[in-house]
Amino acid sequence: MADVNPPSPGTPTRAGIVAIIGAPNAGKSTLINQFVGSKIAIVTPKAQTTRSRVTGIAMAGQTQIVFVDTPGIFQPRRRLDRAMVGAAWKGAADADRILVLIDAERGFGAEVERILTELVGLGRGAILVLNKIDKVSKPTLLGLASALNERFTFEATFMISALTGDGVETLRNYLASRLPEGPWLYPEDQLADMPERLLAAEITREKLFLRLRDELPYASTVETEAWSEAPDGSVRINQVVYVTRESQKPIVLGKGGQTIKGIGSAARREMEEVFDRRVHLFVFVKVRAGWLDDPERYREMGLDFPDEG
Numbered sequence: 334m335a336d337v338n339p340p341s342p343g344t345p346t347r348a349g350i351v352a353i354i355g356a357p358n359a360g361k362s363t364l365i366n367q368f369v370g371s372k373i374a375i376v377t378p379k380a381q382t383t384r385s386r387v388t389g390i391a392m393a394g395q396t397q398i399v400f401v402d403t404p405g406i407f408q409p410r411r412r413l414d415r416a417m418v419g420a421a422w423k424g425a426a427d428a429d430r431i432l433v434l435i436d437a438e439r440g441f442g443a444e445v446e447r448i449l450t451e452l453v454g455l456g457r458g459a460i461l462v463l464n465k466i467d468k469v470s471k472p473t474l475l476g477l478a479s480a481l482n483e484r485f486t487f488e489a490t491f492m493i494s495a496l497t498g499d500g501v502e503t504l505r506n507y508l509a510s511r512l513p514e515g516p517w518l519y520p521e522d523q524l525a526d527m528p529e530r531l532l533a534a535e536i537t538r539e540k541l542f543l544r545l546r547d548e549l550p551y552a553s554t555v556e557t558e559a560w561s562e563a564p565d566g567s568v569r570i571n572q573v574v575y576v577t578r579e580s581q582k583p584i585v586l587g588k589g590g591q592t593i594k595g596i597g598s599a600a601r602r603e604m605e606e607v608f609d610r611r612v613h614l615f616v617f618v619k620v621r622a623g624w625l626d627d628p629e630r631y632r633e634m635g636l637d638f639p640d641e642g
C-alpha cells in the first residue's frame with residue numbers, strides 16, 4: 334500500500350496526473366501497480382499487453398498522484414495498434430507530467446528513438462526512468478542515461494526496478510513535490526477507476542496472454558457479457574473470448590477444453606481476490622472474423638475507433 338500520512342493542518346493539498354509512456358514491455362503496468370501498491374493493471378511477459386489507458390491513484394503525504402498507464406508505443410500496423418498507440422499519446426498529452434520508461438536491459442534502440450522524436454514534436458518536458466535495473470550493471474545504466482540525455486533534455490533521470498520496488502519511492506516523492514496545488518481528483522482511498530466488468534475482462538485476458546502463444550493473444554479480446562449478483566453474495570460472470578478465425582477456436586479451447594478451463598480457473602481465483610467474493614465464471618469462445626474492425630469492440634476496450642483500417 335502507498336503510505337498515506339495523516340493530513341497535516343495548514344499543508345495545502347496537491348494533485349496531478351502523471352502518464353507513464355514507453356515501448357511495449359518496458360514495465361509500465363508493473364510500475365503503476367508498484368506505485369498504487371495493488372494490482373490494478375495486467376502484466377505479462379508479452380509485448381502489447383495493455384490496450385487502453387489505465388488509471389491508478391496513489392497518495393504521497395498531502396499529494397494525490399493520478400498515474401496513467403498507457404499501451405506501449407510501437408510502429409502500428411493494424412487498426413487496433415493505431416488505436417492503442419493513439420491512446421498512449423493522448424494519455425501523455427493530457428498529463429501534468431510525463432514519465433518515459435525505458436527497459437534498461439533492451440537499451441536505446443529504434444523503438445525508443447521513435448518515441449523521443451515524437452516527444453520532441455509534442456513539445457512537452459519529460460522525466461526519464463530507467464527500469465529493470467535489477468538486471469543491468471551500473472556502468473551500463475550510466476552509459477544509457479547519458480546517451481538518452483544527449484538525445485532529449487529530460488527534466489530528471491531516475492533508475493528503478495518496477496518489479497522489486499527499488500527506487501520507486503524516491504521517484505514517487507519527486508513527482509509529489511512537483512504537482513500543482515489543488516484539490517484531490519479522487520476520494521483519498523480510491524486506487525483505480527476501471528469498472529468491475531472491464532477489470533474482470535482484463536483479468537481473463539491476462540491469463541489468456543500467459544497461456545497462448547504466437548499471434549493468438551493479439552487476435553483475441555475478452556468481454557464481460559453478463560454480471561449478476563446472487564442473494565448469497567456471490568457473482569456470476571459470463572465472458573466471451575473473441576477470436577478472428579475458426580482455426581483459432583480449438584487452440585483456445587485446448588484438448589477436451591483444458592486450455593480454456595485453465596484460463597477460466599486462474600481468472601476466477603484472481604477475481605475472487607480482487608472483488609472479495611465468490612465468483613462463478615463462465616467463459617465462452619466465439620469466432621468473430623471482423624472484431625478487429627468493429628467499433629463496438631473498441632468502445633468496450635475504452636479506445637477510440639481510428640478511421641481507416
Ligand SMILES: Nc1nc2c(ncn2[C@@H]2O[C@H](COP(=O)(O)OP(=O)(O)OP(=O)(O)O)[C@@H](O)[C@H]2O)c(=O)[nH]1
Nearest residue numbers: 357358359360361362363381382383405494495496
Ligand atoms: N527483471 C525485471 N522485470 C520487470 C521489471 N519491470 C517489469 N518487468 C517484467 O517485464 C515484463 C513486462 O512488464 P509489463 O509491466 O507488462 O510491461 P508494459 O510496459 O506494461 O508492457 P505493454 O503493456 O505490453 O506495453 C513482465 O514480465 C514484467 O514482470 C523490472 O524492474 N525488472
Ligand SMILES: [Mg+2]
Nearest residue numbers: 361362382383
Ligand atoms: Mg502494460
